[in-house]
Amino acid sequence: MKIGVYICHCGENISATVDVDELMEYAGKFEKVSVVRDHIFMCSELAQEMIRRDIKSGRVDRVVIAACTPRNHERFFRSTLESAGISRYMLEIANIREQCSWVHGDGTEKAKKILAAAIAKAENLAPLNDMKFDVEKSVLVIGGGVAGIVASLELAKIGYRVFLVEREASIGGKMMKFDRIFPMNDCSSCILYPLISEVSSHPLIELITYAEVEDVSGSVGSFEVRVRKKQTYVDWEKCIGCGACVDACPPRASKPDEFNEGLSRRKAMYIASPFAVPRKAVHDPEVCVNCGKKVFGTRRFLRGGKEYLTPCEKACPTGAINRSIKWDPEGETIELKVGAIIVAVGYRVMEKSNFKEYLPHSPNVITALQFERILSPTGPTEGKIRRPSDMKKPGTISFISCVGSRDERYHTYCSKVCCMYMLKQARLIKEREPDIDVYIHFIDVRAPGKELEEYYTYSRQLGIKIIRGKVGGIEELSDGRLRVMGFDADIGVPVEVEADLVVLATAIELDDDARALVKKLGISLDTSGFIREDHPKLRSVESWLSGIFIAGCCQGPKDISETVAQAKAAAAAAAGVISQDEIKTEPFLAVVNESLCSGCGICTSACPYDAVVVEDVARVDLRRCRGCGLCSASCPANAIDLSGFTREQLMSQVVRIS
């Protein structure tokens, strides 16, 4: 046994707080250590060559690298070992950067302990073989917004089967709600509709709308997914989207419309949006008032024995509606098998009710997404600029930026797109109704990127008044107008604007449903509450679970062009995985020592992934096992071990440093 110890300076990241010379001398004293070397950048090609030379010359047969977190470069160092001719798993990494030099003033003593433990484990390493699995050549895309649509199309173009699951009744996402998009101010629909029709007619793409992902198991190359299609009471095979049932549905059975952000109402029987794809009716049992004197889920017969029909059932020309069906909260479940998953579940904007100082009760204080609907020709005012309280044209409109963003009480991050969409909305106002005064109250205008600064300066030239200083509050005047109390840092005095309409650029955040989905998938969130990417720079579309990719605003706030770029990147990365003939996965999975196992079944109840079953003795389904180690820890007979993290290996580390 010849252990090579390689200590990285990481520029000055490590060497500034850890005495590398002392650490080298310390490492050299271990009996099994044959070579100790340092390098300013152990991840450089020069250092790799040095390691390979040591292995090839026979001086080293197992490697300890003292450097940064294994999350950064473990895969890379493993490939170095493999290319030099030894098992890729004869490697142990001592993290003396993140857990040592970065957090301690003098890290030398701690580095010694970390290194000693790593050497102890290296002494107990054994060669392991990668697991090989077949690959399912299909992808599940969750979320039918622009990110999901683009990713699906890209994968279908390559030739892979795609299942596109959307929780709403129609695909298109938030982009459907926008009128125009910066920086060209071109129409959002004209860009999105062709994509939607392409996606809905592509033979390789299966649209599963009004459905939610219920459960996900398996791993890269072979995920088993259960999708629940919500019950609609409408047979979508028969529904032609004519809207006759919507007309028949009484106005008293209604609630604020999701598509118009609550600015109008929709009925219990509704079609998601004027340009919904698929264009199918949906029945919302929570809003239904059972107007036909027939409770849904029951049947009623007329005196002649003929079945009684409710107004919506009667109105339907194709007989697609059947309100006699029992309400089934389970809906219809679909089982899918896919090789990779792309999560593109988007975002929501914060509700105005969170911000008491901005008078959320006033109908004339709205969120920017609501204003987007007011500007849109498919919205409640058909694109005319009107205020919600009385549908009159406002004389003055004030925008307030950073509402909930850059705010320690809500979200500390910048929501990134608000400055641009406020400028866009302000410009659209000035272009349509130049006599409306427009004020934008901001902290900083952030318009970086192609054509965006030019957009900003052009907006100023149009006469949009941009005031540096955040608004502290709004007061309601006796005539229902709003007094916006701001501050102008340019002249250094408080300013007051009497506005007819106030638009809040509320923060972008992840939806609660998306959080639940993240849990089901087993991926994680970052400190901002968005889905965490595996590496912020190098693996920005991968989640930390291999085979699960992320795209769009669920990974962090971004505009449409960035979303599309990321969706294409995620599609390419997913294709890279499922294009392989077989997938190799790391062998760090549970192994049962059958001679010790009594079949008690504690491991079965401990396993969060349903990967262990007891048939006389415990058996591990390696496709489901994620190597968490709970079974191993809970086994009273020490019959289950985790490859690469065996009892022997871990105990040797503990013993060495205690």
Place this chain on the structure above:
Amino acid sequence: MKVVKLPKIDGDPVEEVSKFGGEGIKKCIQCGACMSVCPVAMAGFNYPNKKLFKLIILGQRREILYDPSPWACVACGRCIEVCTRDVNPFSVYFAFRRIQTREFSVPSVAEEALRNLYETGYAVTGNANIRKELGLPEVKFALNNGEALKEIRCIIESTEIMQLGILPRREMF
């Protein structure tokens, strides 16, 4: 501190300033470079260029119409050099002077300077004794050169400034 109320705007001072040669104001993004080098700011006047421009942009004509700050500009031109947006702050400043003049709201500082110019050929005459103490050469005033002063007066008299009634109207030659 005073609160500036931003009422619905009557007329547009930005357009007004543009008409008098300050159309660069539309490009101003309030970066403040001009103010950082402006002697008007250093001398402590209320509205050095950037601040004045912001009030014009906000339509606050009444706030600034009677303010003497624009008249403190010594036309040094540093603001033009440092402006990253090609606003030409100097020309905006001077455009605003033109507006103030048209509105008969020239501050007394400016009136005095104008009278000086008419009387002596110099807006600011300075103190001859201090120059002597410092060993600087004596300034040759146009006052001492009848022909030059006559020309200056002739130019001033042929402009609209005479309509302000600040200067004595004299017989032309």
